Amino acid sequence: MPTIELALTCRCVEGGVNANMVKWFKTYLAPKFAEKMKAEGKNVTAKLVEFGGSDEALKEQYALDLKVGKGYDVFAFDGFWVPEFVAGGLLKPLDEIAGPEVKQWEGWGHISPGLQQILGYQGKLYGIASGTDVREIFYRKDLFAKAGIAEPWQPKSWAELLDTARKIKKALPDVTPLQLNAGTAMGEATTMQGYFMALLGAGIHMYDFEKGKWIAKSPAIADALNFYKTVYVDEKLGDARLQLLKDGRNQSFARFRDGKIAMLVEGDWFWRSVIATGEWKIPNRNEVVSFAKMPAKEPKKGYKGQDFVTISGGTGFVINPNTKYPKEAWALLSFMFSKEPLMAFQELEPRIRVRDDVPVIGDPVMTEMAKQLLGLTTVRPMLPEYPKISAEAQLLTERVVSGEMTPEKAMEAYAKAVTALVGPDKVIELK
Amino acid sequence: MTGGAPILSRRTGFFFLLPSLGFVSLFILFPFVWVFYLSFTNQTLTGVTAIQSRLVGLANYHRLLDFETWMTSGQFGNALRISAQFVVGSALIGQALLGLAIAWAFYRWRGAFREIVYTLVILAWIIPDVVVAFTWMAFLDRDRGTLNAILQLLRLAPVDWLIQQPVLSIIIFNTWRGTAFSMLLFSSALATIPPSYLESAEVAGASGWQKFRDIILPLIRSHILTDIILITLWTFNTFTPFLITGGGPAFKSELVSIYTFRIAFQFFEFGRGGAIAVAMMLINLVLALTYLTILRRQGVRT
Numbered sequence: 001m002p003t004i005e006l007a008l009t010c011r012c013v014e015g016g017v018n019a020n021m022v023k024w025f026k027t028y029l030a031p032k033f034a035e036k037m038k039a040e041g042k043n044v045t046a047k048l049v050e051f052g053g054s055d056e057a058l059k060e061q062y063a064l065d066l067k068v069g070k071g072y073d074v075f076a077f078d079g080f081w082v083p084e085f086v087a088g089g090l091l092k093p094l095d096e097i098a099g100p101e102v103k104q105w106e107g108w109g110h111i112s113p114g115l116q117q118i119l120g121y122q123g124k125l126y127g128i129a130s131g132t133d134v135r136e137i138f139y140r141k142d143l144f145a146k147a148g149i150a151e152p153w154q155p156k157s158w159a160e161l162l163d164t165a166r167k168i169k170k171a172l173p174d175v176t177p178l179q180l181n182a183g184t185a186m187g188e189a190t191t192m193q194g195y196f197m198a199l200l201g202a203g204i205h206m207y208d209f210e211k212g213k214w215i216a217k218s219p220a221i222a223d224a225l226n227f228y229k230t231v232y233v234d235e236k237l238g239d240a241r242l243q244l245l246k247d248g249r250n251q252s253f254a255r256f257r258d259g260k261i262a263m264l265v266e267g268d269w270f271w272r273s274v275i276a277t278g279e280w281k282i283p284n285r286n287e288v289v290s291f292a293k294m295p296a297k298e299p300k301k302g303y304k305g306q307d308f309v310t311i312s313g314g315t316g317f318v319i320n321p322n323t324k325y326p327k328e329a330w331a332l333l334s335f336m337f338s339k340e341p342l343m344a345f346q347e348l349e350p351r352i353r354v355r356d357d358v359p360v361i362g363d364p365v366m367t368e369m370a371k372q373l374l375g376l377t378t379v380r381p382m383l384p385e386y387p388k389i390s391a392e393a394q395l396l397t398e399r400v401v402s403g404e405m406t407p408e409k410a411m412e413a414y415a416k417a418v419t420a421l422v423g424p425d426k427v428i429e430l431k
Numbered sequence: 432m433t434g435g436a437p438i439l440s441r442r443t444g445f446f447f448l449l450p451s452l453g454f455v456s457l458f459i460l461f462p463f464v465w466v467f468y469l470s471f472t473n474q475t476l477t478g479v480t481a482i483q484s485r486l487v488g489l490a491n492y493h494r495l496l497d498f499e500t501w502m503t504s505g506q507f508g509n510a511l512r513i514s515a516q517f518v519v520g521s522a523l524i525g526q527a528l529l530g531l532a533i534a535w536a537f538y539r540w541r542g543a544f545r546e547i548v549y550t551l552v553i554l555a556w557i558i559p560d561v562v563v564a565f566t567w568m569a570f571l572d573r574d575r576g577t578l579n580a581i582l583q584l585l586r587l588a589p590v591d592w593l594i595q596q597p598v599l600s601i602i603i604f605n606t607w608r609g610t611a612f613s614m615l616l617f618s619s620a621l622a623t624i625p626p627s628y629l630e631s632a633e634v635a636g637a638s639g640w641q642k643f644r645d646i647i648l649p650l651i652r653s654h655i656l657t658d659i660i661l662i663t664l665w666t667f668n669t670f671t672p673f674l675i676t677g678g679g680p681a682f683k684s685e686l687v688s689i690y691t692f693r694i695a696f697q698f699f700e701f702g703r704g705g706a707i708a709v710a711m712m713l714i715n716l717v718l719a720l721t722y723l724t725i726l727r728r729q730g731v732r733t
Binding site: 063085088244246384399404416 | 505
């Protein structure tokens with residue numbers, strides 16, 4: 001009986017980024033999967049290919065691999081990449097690759113249609129999501145105590161948030177009070193953890209879902225940019241260097257770990273992976289770190305009239321349309337997202353899973369994040385042009401935090417670029 | 432053999448040429464033609480235009496040369512300006528001058544010190560790019576970098592090199608990286624000069640500078656031109672600074688090569704990337720032709 005070896009890849013490195021994924025794969029997934037296949041009379045094993053670069057570099061690798069008909073059998077994929085890859089003919093629906101048994105998988109019954117679509121496009125499914133996420137402000141309780149700021153802390157407006165930052169700057173001059181992602185170097189982390197958090201707080205989304213148009217100019221965009229300007233340029237409450245350096249995001253993780261950043265706006269991945277394990281681990285995380293919701297500019301002035309804002313994305317795994325072993329690849333993918341393997345993963349890294357029978361276990365903070373924020377969340381538009389608009393948004397913030405342009409000039413340049421990308425009939429300007 | 436007839440017939444000669452012609456066509460001509468064609472399409476790697484690309488005429492070139500915006504950050508003109516600074520700073524002033532200076536300083540010098548200096552300069556040239564890039568990131572780091580540690584020892588204020596002086600940083604880097612080539616070329620050029628020339632000049636009482644200006648320079652002029660042609664082209668096309676600055680901050684060190692990479696392989700826009708590549712090839716061609724023309728005139732004069 002011939003042995004089939006499936007290869008799976010993700011941005012994960014033993015002892016480094018997403019270290020739990022490697023641990024889960026090596027200690028649970030690979031041996032259990034081989035065992036299960038053996039029981040079915042097949043000789044199938046799975047190996048992991050660890051990728052240590054950035055998300056952007058990984059995406060580039062996928063696009064080039066898929067274009068020439070190569071690549072690993074199963075690979076980690078960010079939901080917002082799906083539309084452009086599908087439109088470009090690089091991905092195929094799961095049932096087209098692996099056959100009708102995909103539809104019979106027991107898991108679909110435990111994943112709501114909305115969450116199934118994290119790795120979907122125009123009604124078709126291309127992979128299975130690992131989970132969804134939310135974004136919030138993480139803060140160092142030890143630094144807050146030193147600066148005399150009461151806990152639990154929850155700012156209700158940008159003014160309150162800035163006030164806290166000013167207090168920290170005054171009490172602890174060698175600590176960076178607040179870091180809100182900006183700049184092109186951080187890629188999508190800027191759009192999601194930075195620009196969106198400011199923009200939604202100012203009252204709008206990048207995209208008008210009802211009209212189906214991109215918002216190219218708006219007073220809210222100017223507000224969001226002025227917030228950045230206050231933080232990085234006018235009052236230096238944040239360190240713009242971290243937003244401009246090539247490895248700025250990793251440096252911001254390290255500075256938060258070392259107690260040199262007091263407040264960092266990040267996704268829950270930061271809590272459950274970055275500071276929980278690997279290079280930036282904070283051993284006493286639960287004692288020194290807490291979270292607060294990101295406030296709107298003023299109460300009721302956020303997106304959809306909300307007091308607080310957040311946005312969700314989702315990543316998961318897809319099957320390579322070029323795989324030589326589509327049935328086995330599907331067997332691996334569907335096994336990964338069965339209840340028991342996921343529960344084993346939850347023990348390593350509790351997070352918001354898409355399966356309704358896999359709860360967050362053993363992490364009250366994570367449970368609390370999900371409870372408080374999932375109801376407030378929104379998502380990115382699933383459109384092939386989104387990644388390009390997102391890159392323009394990153395540039396927009398970079399121009400402001402680097403002091404290259406005023407918020408007004410930067411917005412002009414953004415509007416021009418977005419209009420050039422999607423055409424004048426697909427943009428609106430709000431007054 | 433009679434009257435200078437070729438050893439091989441034309442046909443046999445062509446047959447021997449075939450393999451190399453095949454390789455040249457496959458790896459140089461075909462990609463060139465393909466990129467040239469792509470530059471007139473809206474071909475992308477992802478999105479709808481990955482499958483349904485079409486000819487768009489000169490649209491990519493128009494966008495490249497949109498003079499209203501082209502000097503703003505992240506545009507072609509901006510990248511061209513930075514590349515020009517980089518070439519003048521690191522190739523012409525840095526590598527060529529420094530290479531000549533080292534070669535001249537050690538002219539007719541034999542001994543351990545020369546060997547040590549030459550070995551170090553050559554080492555900087557042969558270490559792999561990625562290793563070198565990491566070393567330089569560590570060297571230039573604001574807080575823990577070696578360079579700032581040295582500055583502080585000398586009681587000088589530390590500089591945030593990669594943020595405040597990104598272009599200067601990559602110029603210094605590339606000078607360090609590539610001086611070996613010019614140094615080797617010039618020292619072998621100097622070795623061809625008969626010692627008697629300089630000895631007679633000494634007897635006549637010429638100063639060091641006079642010897643250099645009136646004897647050395649005219650004799651190695653063609654070497655200098657060759658050196659400048661080669662290192663200008665190499666420097667214009669080099670990509671290694673990307674590994675140190677990523678083209679940033681805010682595109683302040685985005686060379687044309689990095690700009691091409693960003694458009695073609697980060698934005699996946701092959702059509703536009705092709706247009707930039709064609710523009711780069713034309714610039715290379717113009718540079719090379721200019722130098723070659725000068726070289727030819729020099730040759731006629733001497």
